[in-house]
Amino acid sequence: MARPIAQTLALISAFTLAGTPTAPASRTIGDGQVSPERCRELGFEVGDGPGMYRRGVVGGRTAQPSMAMPPPPPPPPVMQAPPPAPQTRMADIPSIPPLPVPPVQNRTEEVVVSGSRQMAPQAFAAPMFPGPPPGAVETERYPNAVSNPIKRVAEEPVSTFSIDVDTAAYANVRRFVQDGQRPPRDAVRVEELVNYFDYGYPRPASRAEPFATYVAVAPSPWSRDRQLMHIGLQGFELPQAQRPPLNLVFLIDTSGSMSPQDRLPLAKKSLNLLIDQLRPQDRVAMVAYAGSAGAVLAPTGGREKLKMRCALEALHAGGSTAGGQGLALAYALARERFDPTAVNRVILMTDGDFNVGVADPAKLKDFVAEQRKTGIYLSVYGFGRGNYQDLMMQTLAQNGNGTAAYVDSLMEARKLLRTDFSRGLFPIADDVKIQVEFNPAQVVEYRLIGYETRLLNREDFNNDRVDAGEVGSGASVTALYEITPAGAAPSSDPLRYSAPRPSASATSELAFLKVRYKLPGGAQSKLIARPIGPRDRYPSVEAAPEATRWAAAVAGYGQRLRGDPWLEDRFGWNEIAGLAQRARGEDPMGERAEFVQLVRAASEAASINAAGVAGGH
Template sequence: MRKITFKRTISMIIAAGLMTSAFTGCGGSYEATDSSSREESTVAYTTSDEASDSATESSKSKRESGAVYETTEAAAEDWDNSMTQDAWYEEEDEDYGYDSREYAHVSENDFIATSVESTSTFSADVDTASYSNIRNYLNNGNTVPEDAVRIEEMINYFHYDYDEPAKGEPFSVNMEVDTCPWNEDHQLVMIGLKAKAIDTSKRKPTHFVFLIDTSGSMDEPNKLPLVKTAYIKLLNELDENDTVSIVTYAGSDKVVLEGECGANTDKIAEAIENLQAYGSTNGSAGINTAYDLAEEYFIKGGNNRVILATDGDLNVGVTSEDGLTELITEKKESGIFLSVLGFGNDNLKDNKLEALADNGNGNYAFIDSVYEAKRVLVEEMGSTLETVAKDVKLQTTFDENVVEKYRLIGYENRMMANEDFDDDSVDGGEIGSGHEVTALYEIIPTKNADSFDNHILDLSIRYKAPQADESKLLQYSCKSTGKSFDNNASDNMLWVESVAALGMFLKDSEYSGESSVALARNLAEKTSYRDDALRVEYMSLLDKVEDNYGTAYSDYDDDYDDDYDYYDYDDSESDVNEIEAN
């Protein structure tokens, strides 16, 4: 076992002290509580499933200065700039450590013989938390826990040049086939969905319930202060058609603001700024109250969403992952969607936050910086907050004559029984406006694959409209136009391959083959990554992986050709669309 010793430099300690001083001086009408009395992460959590349903009105004082929240953002940015350089972990051979973040362990998908089972079923996943959490580890000079790596979330963090949806379709379907770069005897099949984008100027009226964890564990510079910055950035996107309610929870829940017009940004910002962190964490009580408010101010035909901001350290009321899953599953039946925002290096309960999002018609993002808050809540507001299809499920059936074995890379906690595909009572994933969802299969071709008509797989997709109860079915057939699987790779395919290779390296996957940082870099460099700031940042993270893991960069020789003829699918009136891989 490893002991992970957490170290902070003097500059980080000073910065944290200054941040604490700045934010505890913001004022507010809450009872004063000594932050030194808050519970530490080593305290055993309670497991009572009794949720508190109390909700009380907070005082609503008028703000004298309109510049308060600007101070919050500036301080958070100062912390963000300093944090990258000033903290790291050092590994030692002991059986305990100080990284209190928790992750669910899920075994990797194995290769499955098509002669045994040719059909694979999973739900869509647009979460991105794993990638930004990995970035946080790497930027702080750390290695990444294997269970923190969810490869599908790493891949789906990026945008791809997929076709726009055909008229009347909720999303386009794109497929591509290429030789597997980490195992030359295998092939890769990429499936990419792109949802139709809704013009933000024409978006539906929205009722947001900001559900904010103000417990003692949130009293850190990269938690509650960053939460305030995130929500205040979102306020600039609201107008008079929107309404906002705010619920906080610590030892108990509190209604801070109720049904406020979205145009009254000063009043909403003041309520956010006055929040202070103290006490235990009764998250289940806050969830109950937030959904009660969401139902009370429900906008028929609009967008109704709870946005939860927390580190997930729940220790009062319903605290277990199973209990929270049961609670949120009941709440989602109200037609209210959920966004979960995770914060903080210490005490992050990733397993609980992912469970809440997956079972609550929602999505999950990890906010590690002011920039990430802006990306999630401003730049990608439509994708994050405007659902265009819910309960999205994908089912692939491979041609046994062409594919001997297959393995879905990632999506381990999204796998479904094949019979659940047609069962509308079984939850799928949610896709927002303009969202892109990418899945990658590694396949082993049959020895005589070239003798057949290059039919690779059939794809079926089920989805529901945001307020519908019955699903619709789309069907596609994927064929390769060449006489073999060796197609030239597009930028889309090369980038997905690069991220998957890095993910398998970080996860120490038993299926990683020749995956390495050098391979990930080589694949990425074949793309036009310089046109995308997120991809440029990814390239710098590869440097950090080399530094943190002690890997040396070396040239990787391969035979890839940068030329590529992209897939096109037949937009005919037939029930099954044929997708050709050139």
Template sequence: MVMESAAPPPSAPAGAPPRPPRQGGVPPAPVPQPHRDYGDTGYVPPSPPSYDATFFQNYGVNPFIDARADHLSTFAMDVDTASYSVARRFVLDGNRPDPDSVRVEEFVNYFDQDYPQPRRGAFGIQIDGARSPFTRDTWIARVGIQGRDVPDHHRKDATLVFVIDTSGSMNSGNRLGLVQRALRLLVRELRPTDHIGIVTYGDRGHAVLNPTEARHDDYIIDIIDGLHAGGSTNAEEGLKIGYQMADRWLDPRRITRVILLSDGVANVGQTGPDAILRQVRRYVNQGVNLSTVGVGMGNYNDVLLEQLANDGNGNYIYIDNLSEAWKSFVDNLTSTLQIIAKDAKVQVSFNPEVVHSYRLIGYENRDVADRDFRNDYVDAGEVGAGHSVTALYELRLFERTDGPIAKVNVRYQDPDTYRIHEESRNFNRRDIRGRFEDASPRFQLSATVAQYAEVLRESYWAQHTTFEDVRYHADRVGNMLREDPDVTEFAKLVSMATGISWR
């Protein structure tokens, strides 16, 4: 059995807390130190495209709802983006994405929306709409919720505990190597007063570094660089040790977060998200949040990582290349770390005199019972500073009717004062455009991205849409928003997906 641990680092710098004693006996043989290309954001070559043992969950597809029978639509906010990155990995490897891997809202929320900043409170609400270019008799409504920005210099100091999967599966496709490169970026980006702790797990979990000030970045990076992979996968024990470490350093004036970096496979101890979270539930309730970072494809468990993040009051991202790591750990670091709203929910009340029926596109696993919108004991979504949340509805409207289409309500808890806030905005006929092409470019992008996801997941409601239909609009939007590299990449991905054999 190969033991996982860190290669012996240099002596700890003055002021750094001691590393916990090595567990498990004999230290491993020294491993070569990789070149430190901290600023490299180039593409990391994928592992071979033989995807064995990938685990995704089918949450179904929302139906059309008769507005006279049920005029309320309620869901928890979601800022995850992993599903889009996973699908990108499939397509770049020349493979068709698994339909069960597609969560439409994570495709849409991957992209910037250019919503204005809220004038007051945590959120601003934007609503617009236009005729659907993909069907004859429906309209698309976009509900956009923009979170308040927090300047980087106003972010709270953070205590981060990296729980790193160093099991044997992390050798495949250099997964651990990508994690190490991503963490170098993050460590270099943190402020000197942030703290970093490190836990690893393979057959067993090990505390490798007690929380240490990020000003000792060379020392911390040496420990990260010295990790190697081997053994089984005891995610339960690794997370348990990570939460215990975070709890010992819990300070209400600081951000305290556990960050799990893994391919999601667990085969020792408790292996399901519910069972694992039961072991650490009290830490979550005390304010230790969990973010999950997925790597690799083949022997990959999306279900575990997505549900752990949901239940751990955090977010889930998938890193398929170093550019994605840069986006999450450098460009959007404050958004990733600092929460501006807890248990955030959205409820849309449709006017049945104007709306015949409606369908929420995505958010199938974020559904909240209508009666629980104002039940503040029901768990919902956590939103980071500057994050935007977008929900698209497909509408069937009565002809020649006037009046409001809907009212959008947002409810959340302030994480610092614990006060409950509620904000609302009306959606009227004047907010929709008669032609899709007359809507804003970002609206057209959201609708096109959502339809791409619908086709990928083989949605009943997209059965008459072809990849060529999506490609036409993706190319148009790509030209309109050519300054946005994510949008131009999206247009290329649609083109590549069009050329993949779909059987």
């Protein structure tokens, strides 16, 4: 039975008030190698065994019993906790509303992926990859997002969307391709593939205006009659001295589904990489959840890294998944020590397979959306395969003012939590929106490539109450439009009874770009705007900047994986690999070289599968 929230919150308050160090007062805990002896001194029993965490001492007081299922007999007595601190009131404890709420919008409907029905038959003109082995059952869930249609500028000249700096889809698609499997169509979010890479955009001069814009227009490599409009935003990178303190709560899924090596063990290694980056002024607390949720570590300063590592090492997987209760407790603990001068953030590590208590993505969406108003962000890191719940990950991250990433290896964890550490944790702008108005005298049609789950209404752009994406220190945002220039053959016939095409005051402009953003914690948005004109155009793909050629190659790869109908047959896997190879440029981390290999792996798998189909196998 789940422990009552009030009882657990009392323990959280007790932990934060205890203040009695486990080690002698004259000793600095510091950092070092985790060992059973050193962790026992700090109150944590590390070693093999099921359960949420081993019985020990947390913040100077006895921790709750293990969450293993079933609990080991006889159960230890429950220690009476002191009354909660005056600032902790039951009215302040977040709760997830049990009442039904409006369903998630159609563009994020749930799609269940299982063995023989990973993808709708019409998604691909021909089979590409083999599916899972016979008898294997997958229960992965992804947002259902139909590719953006082509829009006629004369009828709908304005395109508006929320930015997305998430990279979960790239790492997730990579593990499918490396395993020789076809990714589910809805797992391939093209914008997240494109945004995985650094494009070396010009950097803004100051924090006051945290974005610099980049625009390039070049012929489309996959369509003779169209062009690509490449839009980039480069975020300001905060100097080390300007980065605020971190007030973090690690929320760790320790349910039975997290037991494989690519889940909880990898999550623990990943969080250790984050702990490496902590400074003395930073604080970390931990909550773990399986059949119910409990506090594992009281807020602990960045000097006491070994204590954090021992708390992690004491975690073991077992039981069901009360993710909703875990979220409520993590937010409560974050609010307990909320610091208005710090970055207050919950970091969730899970496969997203919530199966106890509140598990409806729509209800959790509303809960997380309410919590973001308190100034507490949410970052979501996904793990595992076969039952990975991408729908849940996207719902939580998009509504929690945070980012979503997928960790398929320790190398990916290093990129996210070491190389890109500041991009994931230190926000420079909230509610970032992009709006492009196309000039009907120069552009007949347009299609936004990707961002299907991030579309906004035109009027949402000026409405500061409409939530949008967060951008971290030094992060960039990339978006691509495919446009049909005036004079080229459009995709659809003009309307017989349409009004005459409106004239444009600046006929040489293709479009007008606008960006809205709020500074972190701000209530009123600011505007950046610039025209897109002849000086942004390049006569050929090869003459375009390296950044544009690379973005086009990645976008082509994503669309080919999805089976989108916009790519002509002449732009196949070999052409994608060739374009990428010529645009690799400097590649110190080898990420672009790895991408070229992924394209070749996709090509080889498609060829083998096509040969098998032709041979009747």
